[in-house]
Amino acid sequence: MKRTGTPRLVDVAEAAGVSLASASRAMSGGSGISPEVAAHVRRVAQELGYEPNLHARGLAGGLVPTIGLLVHEIGDPYFSEIASGVIRSATLENRSVQIAQADRTPESELAQVQALLRQRVGSIIIAGSGYADPEHEQKMTAALAEFALAGGRAAVIGRHYLPIDAVLPDNHRAGVSVGAHLAALGHRRIGVVAGPLELNTVADRIAGLREGIADAEVELTVVSKEFTREGGIAGARELVDGEFRGRDLTAIVGLNDAMAIGILSELRQQGIRVPDDLSVVGFDDIAVAADVAPALTTARIPMFEMGQHAVALILRPASDEARTVSTSHELIVRASTAPPRG
Amino acid sequence: MKRTGTPRLVDVAEAAGVSLASASRAMSGGSGISPEVAAHVRRVAQELGYEPNLHARGLAGGLVPTIGLLVHEIGDPYFSEIASGVIRSATLENRSVQIAQADRTPESELAQVQALLRQRVGSIIIAGSGYADPEHEQKMTAALAEFALAGGRAAVIGRHYLPIDAVLPDNHRAGVSVGAHLAALGHRRIGVVAGPLELNTVADRIAGLREGIADAEVELTVVSKEFTREGGIAGARELVDGEFRGRDLTAIVGLNDAMAIGILSELRQQGIRVPDDLSVVGFDDIAVAADVAPALTTARIPMFEMGQHAVALILRPASDEARTVSTSHELIVRASTAPPRG
DNA sequence: CTGAAAGCGCTTACAG
DNA sequence: CTGAAAGCGCTTACAG
Structure with missing residues (x-):
């Protein structure tokens, strides 16, 4: 059953008068192609309404533009507000986000990260505090290092022990x-x-x-x-x-x-x-x-903003050293505090 | 760069002494293969720690086991509690969930559903009230019908105008x-x-x-x-x-x-x-x-439970007519109501 | 029920 | 910079 209507990359290549390889470079890579040709191909793709098949990309060895978001428990407002910020920014950037729960245990956290890696998501955001346990943090670091080697982008929110891009709450x-x-x-x-x-x-x-x-x-x-x-x-x-x-x-x-x-x-x-x-x-x-x-x-x-910052970090290309976005806090004095009696 | 260590389906086929095709049927299809062979292949796959490559599946025409979840706004506790139920059940079933926000507008809702379809997710859960607008509901119905035709499973939470599996709040x-x-x-x-x-x-x-x-x-x-x-x-x-x-x-x-x-x-x-x-x-x-x-x-x-029910629905194979899970409610009387004065 | 083969739509060495 | 070709790991008609 031919999926008529959905143009493939060959279709745009043909329409643009270039090879499949060039079209691919124009759409994904960026490097190894002249700016003019790239621009032309992209314009044609636009006109044809081309949407890349993410599975084909994932299979061919590339990473998929999906953002994997790991929270401890989405029902917790702290995490749902972060998630809201992440999804808002991701949607603006035309990225989809896959969400997983770590249920507040280090083992589950690691398992979920590995599940995300297996799916070849292009980026991972880990929200939630890190653990003092050096063994766990080291395993996590190793997993993320391998991920980075494969071109993946990772950022953490709220933990500063890992040597990767981080959004730091105050x-x-x-x-x-x-x-x-x-x-x-x-x-x-x-x-x-x-x-x-x-x-x-x-x-x-x-x-x-x-x-x-x-x-x-x-x-x-x-x-x-x-x-x-x-x-x-x-x-x-x-x-x-x-x-x-x-x-x-x-x-x-x-x-x-x-x-x-x-x-x-x-x-x-x-x-x-x-x-x-x-x-x-x-x-x-x-x-x-x-x-x-x-x-x-x-x-x-600022949970919502922290989520947005994290997306901004993973959207930026990797650099040699880990970047950090520090956020501020604000003491909100309401009715639950007063001088002690007596 | 050979991904050593990650066994492929050919590897389990070989180890099990069957053809790739049979192995595939044993792992996914279910039909068209003798129960004994299927069981044997699955055992071998288990031993080898085989994990299917979802992108290959998606490319080959199959659907990916990912669940697409559409909410209006994840920061809203109503939806985050539903999402929590969905993710809990999905994780138990080894399914990942991709989440999207419809931001409370019908246009965005439809756009997000289409984005989910493009990614070939195997199932879609739409949480949140439907619209009285017949034109919109009809477009949504059409999109989901096409999805069902391709083997996708869809369920809605909290809307009863659409002719598909539904979890109905009371x-x-x-x-x-x-x-x-x-x-x-x-x-x-x-x-x-x-x-x-x-x-x-x-x-x-x-x-x-x-x-x-x-x-x-x-x-x-x-x-x-x-x-x-x-x-x-x-x-x-x-x-x-x-x-x-x-x-x-x-x-x-x-x-x-x-x-x-x-x-x-x-x-x-x-x-x-x-x-x-x-x-x-x-x-x-x-x-x-x-x-x-x-x-x-x-x-x-019962938001959390509704999320779980929705996952149960989409996990069940499709049937001729739409199924419905009705949930109940409970009036919780607390301190904000009393007889009127005077 | 079982197998050999084509094909899904891309990316990426490999040449030029 | 550009192109021809192989290959990613599966599924699914097509034969048998």
């Missing part, structure tokens, strides 16, 4: 802002509900927090849970009702908004008023942070 | 539940902030609402806005402060949670207390509905 300084804010309000006994400590996002934010409170005599109590709303609930319970009950905290920091929202929920459950009895702060400023009860004070991280 | 009855709930509380003047009226989701929910209040003498005031948080804000403003100010409403329904959350935000802004001065209800029960201020009464629609 985690450390965001932590500083949050710490300084609480210290300035007068808080001296602060609880932190952290995600897994091997995530560099968690480590960076905690380090920032410590720096932000360094001038005041603040006691920090850190518990580590899942990096989710449920983790926030569990952490809050432990801090106000568990073994740390005696600490008499006046503020709790959730290391992302999902956790902070879980914390708010648990405190409400227990009849603890925010910010009267306890202040609460988050990180990220996901869309709903302004709408929860009370409205959440948080350090805004 | 929009009408959810509307009934919401209407009945408000009527039972004693509300008689109810405002509705609707999304675009040409969306069948909107039409279905409004029809349900009308049915739910039919027994009481309720006056419904409907305004139509964008199907987003901002739309909710605009609608609330119009209902309490604009030309409808005199209506003296005692409750406002947002036709999805995003709108309802926008409504809550606007009312808070204006110093109108919920539920004391005005009750508010939403639809969907997105993850944050329980955490907004006040916690939102809403009709729960």
Whole structure:
């Protein structure tokens, strides 16, 4: 069954009066062909409505222009906002994006990256914090190096251990802002509900927090849970009702908004008023942070823009050394923080 | 550069002592080969760690096992929760998913579907309400019919005008539940902030609402806005402060949670207390509905499960007539609704 | 049911 | 820079 109507590269070659090889170079390669001929071929292709067959390209050894996007969990607003930015930019550039979930485990992350490589996607964006585990990061680096060797373009969002192009959230300084804010309000006994400590996002934010409170005599109590709303609930319970009950905290920091929202929920459950009895702060400023009860004070991280930056990075040809796009943060003070009572 | 290490189908054919053709039939087709041989080939393939080259398959005329998922906006929790269900099930079935955004316009929707078809994805899931516009729906039907002819599998979520496999949210009855709930509380003047009226989701929910209040003498005031948080804000403003100010409403329904959350935000802004001065209800029960201020009464629609159902549908071979999976809803009564004052 | 062969639409050495 | 040719790894009529 001939697919009439869909012009192939031979058709444009013929129409342009050049060989298949030249047409191919005009459309993909770019090098090894005179600019005039290339321009002519492209014009003809345009007129004919030529659309390259991606499977043929993939088979012939080339890479497919698809962008592989790896997130931990697309239902998490942090990642869905990044994904939105990636897809928006990709669509503008006529690239399609294939999405995979790593489900918050390093093994799955690696497996998904390899699945993406097998499909010969031309570029890969890995969103989400890296792991402190050197063995895992080294395997990831190796996989991506091989990918780069084959002409693939990779970029990461939010991890700085890998030697490749990266979009860096302002985690450390965001932590500083949050710490300084609480210290300035007068808080001296602060609880932190952290995600897994091997995530560099968690480590960076905690380090920032410590720096932000360094001038005041603040006691920090850190518990580590899942990096989710449920983790926030569990952490809050432990801090106000568990073994740390005696600490008499006046503020709790959730290391992302999902956790902070879980914390708010648990405190409400227990009849603890925010910010009267306890202040609460988050990180990220996901869309709903302004709408929860009370409205959440948080350090805004520009997820959507980070997704767009990542696409811009992989669209640029590779260079010798890894490029980095640093983004900024903004402390958004809302209703969930206030000076401690008394 | 020989890709050593990655066994090809010829390699498994050789190892299994059969022809390439038979090996191919064993791995993909299924028909035209004896069960014993097929089983043997598959075992050998397994041992060799054979992974089919999707591009070769796509080129050879077959379809690629990738699932194309079309949403309006991945940053919207309604769609990200559906996407999460789709990706979860797809990963379990070893399928990858390619995602595209339709940005809430019919033209873009059609364009994205065609882009997906050009890539020869084996299946397409379209999430999101259909349009009342018969011309658009007819074009969509034509595109999907052609796709089905080529062996593709398609399913829609949340639109029932198209003659293909569908997962149907319980929009009408959810509307009934919401209407009945408000009527039972004693509300008689109810405002509705609707999304675009040409969306069948909107039409279905409004029809349900009308049915739910039919027994009481309720006056419904409907305004139509964008199907987003901002739309909710605009609608609330119009209902309490604009030309409808005199209506003296005692409750406002947002036709999805995003709108309802926008409504809550606007009312808070204006110093109108919920539920004391005005009750508010939403639809969907997105993850944050329980955490907004006040916690939102809403009709729960199982987005994640709907995504999984859609994958189950497209995994099943095509049948003569379109199949339908109906899902249910659950009215979740929280703090945003109460009897009207006075 | 099974096999030999053509063909899917490109890219990329290899010559010129 | 340009072209003829081989090859990427599969699927699918076409015979048997």
